[in-house]
Amino acid sequence: MNSPKPDAAAAPAATAPRTLYRKLWDSHVIAEVPSGEGEAESRAALIHVDRHLLHECSTHQSFEALRVNERKVHRRETHLAVPDHAVSTSLDRLETIDTGNAAGAQVERLASNVAEFDIPYVPLDDARQGIVHVMGPELGFTLPGTTLACGDSHTSTHGAFGALAFGIGASDCETVLATNAIVQQRADTVKVELSGAMGPFVTAKDVALALIGKYGAGFATGCAVEFTGEAVRAMSMAARMTLCNMAIEAGARIGLVAPDETTIEYLRGLPLAPSPALFAQAADYWRTLPSDPGALYDRTVSLDLDGLAPQVTWGTNPQDAAPVDGTVPAAPVEAEAARQHAKALAYMGLETGMAIEQIGVDVVFIGSCTNGRIEDLRAAADVARGRRVAQGVRALVVPGSMAVRQQAEAEGLDAVFTEAGFEWRMAGCSMCVAMNDDRLGEGQRSASTSNRNFEGRQGRGGRTHLMSPAMAAAAAVTGHVTDVRKLEEVPA
Amino acid sequence: MKPFDTLTSPLLVLRENRIDTDIIYPARFLLLMQREGLGDYFCRDRRIDPDGNAIPNPIDEAKARGAGILVAGREFGCGSSREQAVWTIADFGITCVIAESFGEIFQANCLRNGVLPIVLDAATIDRLLAACGEGEMHVDLVSRTIRAGDETVAFEISDNARERLLKGWDETGMIQSRWGEDITRFEAAQKASQPWLYEALDI
Numbered sequence: 183m184n185s186p187k188p189d190a191a192a193a194p195a196a197t198a199p200r201t202l203y204r205k206l207w208d209s210h211v212i213a214e215v216p217s218g219e220g221e222a223e224s225r226a227a228l229i230h231v232d233r234h235l236l237h238e239c240s241t242h243q244s245f246e247a248l249r250v251n252e253r254k255v256h257r258r259e260t261h262l263a264v265p266d267h268a269v270s271t272s273l274d275r276l277e278t279i280d281t282g283n284a285a286g287a288q289v290e291r292l293a294s295n296v297a298e299f300d301i302p303y304v305p306l307d308d309a310r311q312g313i314v315h316v317m318g319p320e321l322g323f324t325l326p327g328t329t330l331a332c333g334d335s336h337t338s339t340h341g342a343f344g345a346l347a348f349g350i351g352a353s354d355c356e357t358v359l360a361t362n363a364i365v366q367q368r369a370d371t372v373k374v375e376l377s378g379a380m381g382p383f384v385t386a387k388d389v390a391l392a393l394i395g396k397y398g399a400g401f402a403t404g405c406a407v408e409f410t411g412e413a414v415r416a417m418s419m420a421a422r423m424t425l426c427n428m429a430i431e432a433g434a435r436i437g438l439v440a441p442d443e444t445t446i447e448y449l450r451g452l453p454l455a456p457s458p459a460l461f462a463q464a465a466d467y468w469r470t471l472p473s474d475p476g477a478l479y480d481r482t483v484s485l486d487l488d489g490l491a492p493q494v495t496w497g498t499n500p501q502d503a504a505p506v507d508g509t510v511p512a513a514p515v516e517a518e519a520a521r522q523h524a525k526a527l528a529y530m531g532l533e534t535g536m537a538i539e540q541i542g543v544d545v546v547f548i549g550s551c552t553n554g555r556i557e558d559l560r561a562a563a564d565v566a567r568g569r570r571v572a573q574g575v576r577a578l579v580v581p582g583s584m585a586v587r588q589q590a591e592a593e594g595l596d597a598v599f600t601e602a603g604f605e606w607r608m609a610g611c612s613m614c615v616a617m618n619d620d621r622l623g624e625g626q627r628s629a630s631t632s633n634r635n636f637e638g639r640q641g642r643g644g645r646t647h648l649m650s651p652a653m654a655a656a657a658a659v660t661g662h663v664t665d666v667r668k669l670e671e672v673p674a
Numbered sequence: 675m676k677p678f679d680t681l682t683s684p685l686l687v688l689r690e691n692r693i694d695t696d697i698i699y700p701a702r703f704l705l706l707m708q709r710e711g712l713g714d715y716f717c718r719d720r721r722i723d724p725d726g727n728a729i730p731n732p733i734d735e736a737k738a739r740g741a742g743i744l745v746a747g748r749e750f751g752c753g754s755s756r757e758q759a760v761w762t763i764a765d766f767g768i769t770c771v772i773a774e775s776f777g778e779i780f781q782a783n784c785l786r787n788g789v790l791p792i793v794l795d796a797a798t799i800d801r802l803l804a805a806c807g808e809g810e811m812h813v814d815l816v817s818r819t820i821r822a823g824d825e826t827v828a829f830e831i832s833d834n835a836r837e838r839l840l841k842g843w844d845e846t847g848m849i850q851s852r853w854g855e856d857i858t859r860f861e862a863a864q865k866a867s868q869p870w871l872y873e874a875l876d877i
């Protein structure tokens with residue numbers, strides 16, 4: 183099936199050291215797609231898709247295509263659907279969903295589609311509902327050694343488990359539903375070496391922003407990025423997910439962290455993880471996945487975490503990141519880059535040389551598939567505890583899933599937030615994507631834990647500053663971007 | 675999918691870098707569930723102000739000229755995986771995008787919708803634009819060349835992608851007919867070696 187080619191450069195012999203990416207790729211090739219004239223080797227293959235997550239906003243056309251072409255779902259139990267993008271995060275959303283608006287209609291359409299095609303479904307009123315990239319891992323749907331696709335670019339998140347996880351379009355979703363297979367080009371690999379250790383209040387989010395800031399938002403376009411180094415091994419699964427989530431913002435197709443005992447212990451006992459009878463066998467397989475010593479990557483980049491400050495974006499692209507104790511940088515020399523710099527500053531209403539900490543905020547958003555996990559809410563609550571949201575600031579805390587919400591309430595975090603004046607909301611994508619009720623108004627400025635500060639991303643004319651949950655909470659209580667490391671201890 | 679072979683057309687030139695999918699198709703329109711007629715929303719916020727008034731812009735000017743080829747900068751279509759970004763372009767009338775590089779998923783989505791994505795370096799694009807002026811450009815997928823005025827340049831596209839576009843293949847149908855048995859064989863082997871992937875999904 184997957185016969186090695188005679189050309190040694192094209193396909194290393196079975197004994198040659200392989201990267202995690204190559205192992206994942208090789209183990210999922212159903213058939214090679216023949217190479218073309220003049221191509222040294224074929225990098226295209228039909229690969230098997232083991233897991234597929236669906237949400238309400240990128241799949242109605244996929245189901246429609248199945249219907250029109252009279253196709254069946256190939257294997258129902260490899261799919262899992264949940265509404266997240268368009269859903270309201272208001273506390274009374276279950277009572278107000280039937281108001282006939284477009285978002286409610288979209289959720290309703292997902293429900294009828296999954297019923298018609300018998301796809302496993304977590305409805306909005308289910309205690310497990312949440313953002314696909316938060317809920318999938320929580321349930322153990324995401325597993326090391328698998329391929330996982332979803333009609334959402336931040337599918338790279340699941341690479342934190344050592345899964346080959348990638349975003350696809352609606353047409354691809356139809357193909358995956360009908361065949362559990364997809365034609366892909368094998369990607370180049372980029373090794374990201376993280377050295378040193380993160381200081382207090384510095385998080386995976388800061389690492390991701392610093393990395394994209396240093397190498398540019400396109401530095402890994404089309405590539406599979408593997409994060410390596412002691413700092414990654416020390417990271418929790420939530421932190422690894424944040425890192426892989428943001429890999430797409432570097433243009434990467436895939437973000438990866440090699441599975442280890444942290445991964446295995448996270449998965450043990452989760453509802454959809456391997457049953458106890460098979461778990462040990464699965465874990466033994468997962469332990470074979472990390473890149474072999476001496477495996478070759480196409481490129482290597484590095485970032486020293488010693489002394490890294492919390493990062494904040496000042497422009498309209500995640501690469502426009504600066505340390506919180508820095509200033510809005512001067513224009514680059516190259517003409518096109520200078521033009522973009524000027525355009526970004528005009529949109530953001532900022533000037534070169536302005537201290538990052540002088541940037542005032544109107545809205546604070548803590549949530550999203552990047553930073554909506556329980557650890558993120560704990561970090562934000564630690565800052566909010568005993569403080570008050572600044573006058574004139576609206577601060578939303580939106581758990582990434584209803585399970586995160588429940589856990590936070592069990593720990594009393596909801597009380598911390600509400601006493602400080604934050605809104606405590608239901609789970610969903612919320613203000614990250616602005617296709618629900620949560621959005622910025624024209625010219626409003628946000629401190630946001632989400633992943634994109636593109637023009638209009640959080641609402642038309644909205645201005646987004648990306649940062650970590652603790653930094654967003656610090657901005658909420660001071661009313662401007664604030665170095666969370668400098669906030670004084672609140673007396674107990 | 676409509677096959678693509680050759681196209682002769684005026685241009686829409688948006689030569690800036692990182693025109694992301696939120697610019698191409700703002701997220702709030704993702705609430706629309708149809709895939710036809712989305713051309714009105716192409717770069718909507720650059721064409722219509724918040725009060726609903728038209729903003730003078732190169733996009734509508736190019737539309738008036740019947741532009742079917744879009745020339746962009748680096749990383750065109752980066753960001754979200756939304757296929758609406760390609761549907762809006764196609765419905766607007768664009769069936770070929772020439773850029774220095776593309777967002778990964780956007781480029782794949784082009785191939786699924788009969789839109790030819792061509793990658794050329796900046797200098798070659800400059801040369802073509804200079805030769806084309808206000809005139810038409812001719813794109814030939816059969817010979818993998820672009821002609822503008824006196825300039826002719828070759829472009830690269832994999833045989834696989836080229837064939838898909840030329841034949842207007844339905845990818846799902848192609849996979850089923852060409853590799854259906856291979857998929858069955860793969861899954862039998864996978865079930866034997868990784869049985870946990872075949873446990874019931876009890877949700």
